[in-house]
Amino acid sequence: MSLPAAFLDSVARLIPGERRFDDPLSTLAFGTDASFYRLIPKLVVRVESEDEVVALLKLAQRERVPVTFRAAGTSLSGQAISDSVLIVLGDNWNGREIRHQGQQIRLQPGVIGAQANAWLAPFGRKIGPDPASINACKIGGIVANNASGMCCGTAQNTYHTLAGMRLVLADGTRLDSEDPASVAAFEQSHASLLDELTRLARETRANTELAAKIRHKYRLKNTTGLSLNALIDYDQPLDILSHLLVGSEGTLGFISAVTYDTVVDHPNKASALIVFPDVETCCNAVTVLKSQPVSAVELLDRRSLRSVQDKPGMPAFVQQLSDGACALLIESRAATQALLHEQLAQIMASLAGFPVEKQVDFTEDAKENAKLWAIRKDTFPAVGAVRKTGTTVIIEDVTFPVEQLAIGVNRLIALFDKHRYDEAILFGHALEGNLHFVFTQGFNSAEEVARYQAFMDDVAQLVAVEFGGSLKAEHGTGRNMAPFVELEWGSDAYRLMWQLKRLLDPNGILNPDVVLSEDPQIHLKNLKPLPAADEIVDKCIECGFCEPVCPSKGLTLSPRQRIVMWRDIQAKKRAGSDTRELERDYQYQGIDTCAATGLCAQRCPVGINTGELVKKLRAQAADHVKTADWLADNFHTALSGARFTLQAANGARRLLGAPRLSRLSASLNTLSHGRVPQWTPAMPQPLKAVQFTPASNDARPRVVYLAACVSRVMGPAAADREQTSLLDKTRALLEKAGYQVIFPDNQDNLCCGQPFASKGYAEQAEHKRQELINALLHASRGGLDPIYCDTSPCTLRLVQDLAETRLDLYDPVRFIRTHLVDKLEFTPQDEPIAVHVTCSTQHLGESQALIDLARRCSKQVVVPEGIHCCGFAGDKGFTTPELNAHSLRSLRDAVQYCSEGISTSRTCEIGLSNHGGIDYHGLVYLVDRVTRARAI
Template sequence: MSLPATFLAEAERLIPRERRFDDPLSTLAFGTDASFYRLIPKLVVRVESEAEVIALLKLAHAERVPVTFRAAGTSLSGQAISDSVLIVLGDNWNGRDIRASGEQIRLQPGVIGAQANAWLAPFGRKIGPDPASINACKIGGIVANNASGMCCGTAQNSYQTLAGIRVVLADGSVLDTEDPASIAAFAQTHGALLERLAELGRQTRANTALAAKIRHKYRLKNTTGLSLNALVDYDQPLDILSHLMVGSEGILGFISAVTYDTVPDHPHKASALIVFPSVETCCQAVPVLKRQPVSAVELLDRRSLRSVENMQGMPEWVKSLSDGACALLVESRAATQSLLHEQLAQIMASIAHFPVEKQVDFSEDPVVYNQLWRIRKDTFPAVGAVRETGTTVIIEDVTFPVEQLAAGVNRLIALFDKHGYDEAIIFGHALEGNLHFVFTQGFDSPEQVARYSAFMDDVAQLVAVEFGGSLKAEHGTGRNMAPFVELEWGADAYQLMWQIKELFDPTGILNPDVQLSRDPQIHLKHLKPLPAADEIVDKCIECGFCEPVCPSKGLTLSPRQRIVMWRDIQAKKRAGTDTTELERDYQYQGIDTCAATGLCAQRCPVNINTGDLVRKLRSRDAHHDKTADWLAGHFATALKGTRFTLLAADTARRLLGAPLLAKASRALHRRAGLPLWSPAMPQAAAPIHLSEPLADARPRVVYLAACVSRAMGPAASDEERMPLIDKTRALLEKAGYQVVFPAEQDNLCCGQPFASKGYPAQADAKRQELIDALLKASRGGLDPIYCDTSPCTLRLIQDGLDPRLQLHDPVKFIRKHLLDRLEFEPQDKPVAVHVTCSTQHLGEAQGLIDIVKRCTSQVVIPEGIHCCGFAGDKGFTTPELNDHALRTLKDAVQYCEEGISTSRTCEIGLSSHSGIDYHGLVYLVDRVTRPRAAP
């Protein structure tokens, strides 16, 4: 059924065309969240203000059009999808107000959880909720799902740490519980609603059996159904309303802002892994540990340990654990190291009488405790990585009373065996009796769906009825558990939830069939297919963890959406459906606007680099092999051509002036697709003048100047006039090195330009040619090699470098070889730092920041910018990608006079969009250093 014409007409008036999506590609891409359900919205609207939300809700209310809100779409139970109107948060929901030295923070719903903690870190505080998805999920979803995590338990979740909230109800009315004027106005217009809430609270508290059940349920971790504890914990209607919004999953209103009471973020921590010989012994230790000063206790059953035992860095003894073994990963945190040591002694003494099969003692060493936590965090992806293509990974989330945890674990294992889920694993937050179990499931046949249905019926009966636990501890009810809410809560509580829903949303437009549904089979409908698409991405579980670092998200598609669409195209092709139009749209949205830098792989639980798929697709469409062969064989000539083009562009600038040239260039780019010129465009660099190495006592360094460094000098407007190669050579010589260059340098290339355009054979040939030249120049690997551009360094290292070569990017070389040879005299000027994608892949991000901190007392790292989107030459050919990725840069660096990076092409885009000049790291280091005096 289509949307009403009056709704569509008014929506067109309210929301600009570029923020309304109704084409098949966009609606399918947005119809996917992290759950195993899929609905295709008829209209997707990206909202940028509360006023737009109010107007849309008033319209939807009047026209009875269902709407669903979406923040990050990392929810696991089907909360963030719609077959009607999907309202997605845009860029302008990132506001924050830090109060009382970090003791409170007010946040808009578009803030990523980890970013909120980054803002609070200088105050030694953090928000209470700590979901595993905190690097991707947003505050709106965290509150709407009452998400918790490993450390927050039931004491520090959104419900318990809520200090204030601003909401928009279904009729478009607004209430801000921190604004007296808003409260007074709401009382005037919605007095009946407030009185009804107060009455429901009185009735609930007077029903002693129901009140006792509610208190019991929220002694446990519980997100099944609405937060009925609001009716017994509070008697004031505003308090009831605000706490009902927590965990409401978008069925009561839109959360426009939330204020948290923050919690301490203690700096000292230690972790231990203790393996017990049986589930019973392991679970018996949990109530003992719950009384100790622990911040987290994670349970891992033998199956979960087995799923990661072969991963790199795992202790060898994990493989030899007994079949019944069960482990606890324990963490303790404290304000001081001495207090931490007291706590560790107390914890170990408390469980000393339990038999232990193996253990890793408490360690404060980051290498050790990060490895221990990797065991826990890698269990879920480990199951996902080995699943059969076409199946999905389901992670369920239940709570048993802690005193019955052992029995609950064993009964779950028995259900796995009964229903044939041999790969299923159990892990979870033991202090709360909260267990996650992960299994793989296909939905391609009625038999598979029936198997899943029977299993879930048994799980619901076991957890909710036999053990009196909760079927959803922290992942939200969604569609997944909506049919089981009454089974868990009973008829009285269930009807109370419906009364609340109808009080807030009388027309039923807010997220129908989520949390509360009249359809007992809703959890078996709209199941998401995961068809085979390409082996590079077939393991994708569509979690969305990749999205925050993607430069094209919001412009076109994110990595998750690229995979979703490619899966759909391949499935349609196999079914004989014409995909011509879809593939045409995908060419631009999925392929042309992908930076292919691979940052998504760093965030992906199963290490998928969507850029690899894009490069493969570009290779499929690359039909100029002869041209690529010629360029590879005549690279020096091509480099001269680049210099000539830059010289011609600069001549045009001198003749026409920069403003007129920029205007003409934009017109030619729009009409003919010619590369875009900007004032940050480099001038041509002079060729390198090679000289024979001198026979002196100085240590040698081989200088690999990237092709962009050999072609591109400073921009005409840049205050720095010395080309990068000359500046680098001067710095290396200042540090006492003799600088040598490989022979035939202008013919050399790492192959990156060919790889990014889809010509892997030519790319590999150039790479090998360069490696051979470096071996010769470095005297068989005797001399270290300095590469002045981090993307080239990464390209050479990625596929395995000859072990004889000592290759360094600028950060690594300065860090390892120059710091001891130079005296630093820091400047007192703020410097912006851009950590390139390649620097992140090389593991040198913190190294870069640390070096800049030696050079200046004021380091600015613009938040939210992970990749600049220039992507080699995309800044010239697809400048909108660079524009979008750096749309917030200028405001972030407005007080800086200079920016620093390690990629010449990235610096072009950064300079264009920031209003300041970005240079290579060596410019700053050279400026603030002098040779260290001999001892």
């Protein structure tokens, strides 16, 4: 059924067109969350204010239109999708208020969980919930799912650390529990609702059998059904209401702000891996550890250990473990190192009586800690990486009473064998009896669906009925477990949940069929296809972990959405459908606006670089091979042409003035579909071809200076207060540090190949790269001298597969920190500095080193939040300027008090200067300004 015309007309008057989506590409792209379900919304609305949410809910009530709220869409149980109206959070939901030296924090629902912890870190605090998806999931989803994680247990989840909430009910009424005026107005307007909540709570507490069941269920980790513990734990109706919304998965209202009581984030920690000979011994050890000073205890069965045993960095003994082995990864944290050591001794003493097959002793070394936790974190992607194309990865999470954990583990393993899930692995938060099990599942035939159904029926009987556990410990009920809520809770509790739902959402418009459903087969419907699209991306599980670092997310498509759409296009092609319109839309949305920097791969659990798919598609469309060949063979001529273009632009600026030229070039860029580059006041002036002097024969150490082609062509912008070129500034700094600077021969014809690679001309790109490597080998006397490259993207491209060439190649950050710091004296400046860490710097592993160097140079360093990639992406800042503008839309506010910005990519600095409102320069400008040669 289509949406009512009256509703659509009203929404059109309320929400601007650029924030309403109903085209086939957008609705499918937005209709995907991390679960194995797929619903395609009829309308997607991006909201930017609470007023818009209120108005939309009133319209939805009037026309009986179902709506679903979406934050990050990392949900695993199908609770963030809709076949009606999907309401997604826009940019303006990132507010925070830190109170009482970090003891409380008030957050809007669009804040990413890890960002909240970054704000709290200076106070030694953090929010209680610590889901594995914390780098991608948002506060709205954390609260709505009552998410937990490895360390938070049940005591530190949102329900137990909630200090206040601002919410919007289904009828559009607002309530802020921390605002006395709001509370007073609500108590007057909704007295009958509050009276009914009070009555239900009183009756529930009086029903001793039901009250005991609720207390038992929430002694465990439990997110199955609505939060009935609110009726037991609180007698004030406003407290009941706010706690009912925790874990309600958007079925009872919209959460527009939440206040947390934060928890201590102890700075001292240590981890150990202890392998026991069998499951029983392992689980008995968990029972002992329950009373010990541990912050996390993760169980890994032999299958999960086997899934990661061949990965680099894994302890060698993992491959030799016995078939029945079961491991615990244990972490302890403390306020001081002395206290930590006391705790570690106490923990090990408590385990002294248990037989141990192998162990890695407690270590406080951060790198060793990371290796141990990689064993746990790599298990889920390890299953995803080996699954058959076309199948999905399902991760379920259940809770057994911890005293019955051993038998529960063995019974689950027996179910894997019974239903032939041979690849299934099992791990989990052992202290809480919370087990995750991961398996691969196809949904392409009735037989496959039937196998899944039979398996889940058995799991439900085992966990919920036999053991009185919870079918969903922390991933939320969604539509995945909605048919099993009554089985787990019983008819009295189930009836009570429906009473609460109908009290708060009488017309059933909020996220129907999630948490509570009258359809016993809802968990078997709308199963998501994952058809083959390209081997580069076929392992994608559509989790959305990639999205926070993507510069085009919110402008066009995110990496997850690019893959979703490419899968759909390929499936439609195989089915014989006409995909021309979809492909035409995908050209801009998916290909033209992808920065292809590969940051998504760093966040992806299975290491997918969506940019590689985009480059492959660009290569397939690259039909100017002869032109690319000519440019590769005549690169010095191409650079002369670039200098001429910049000269012409500079002449036009003098003639027309910067404001008029900027407006004119923006119009020409739009009319030419990006073929005419957009001019901005940050556009460089041309740099004359440099005459390089031959090397002299003196005693100074030599360094080969590879000036990137952009550094050889682009001088400072006309309005920049710094008028020394990057090339001259770099040479001066290297000489100040006592180096003799050597340049490769025929430098103006050299290029790393990046401009060719980004356009899809891989053959020409590799030709230029090899040509440059040969020139550098000669200049560095066969690799004897270090090579300094002044632009990090070029460095990154060159260091790929460089081991066999003997070149000692450095980007600016690594060279300065390893070769110059001890040769220079730093006097940090008072003026604040903004730092942009380029994508290539992140890939090179030099992000923190760049920030640390900036802190040597300035007493105030600003690293703008939420900007992971500037979106300039080579030349896209000229040809697709909207990508650069979108990526840096929050930059100006973040750096408004800074005197200068620094980076390590000349092209990135053009966009950063334009959108930041301050001049951005290479790192060497700052280092040169605050240093002098150290006296010998």
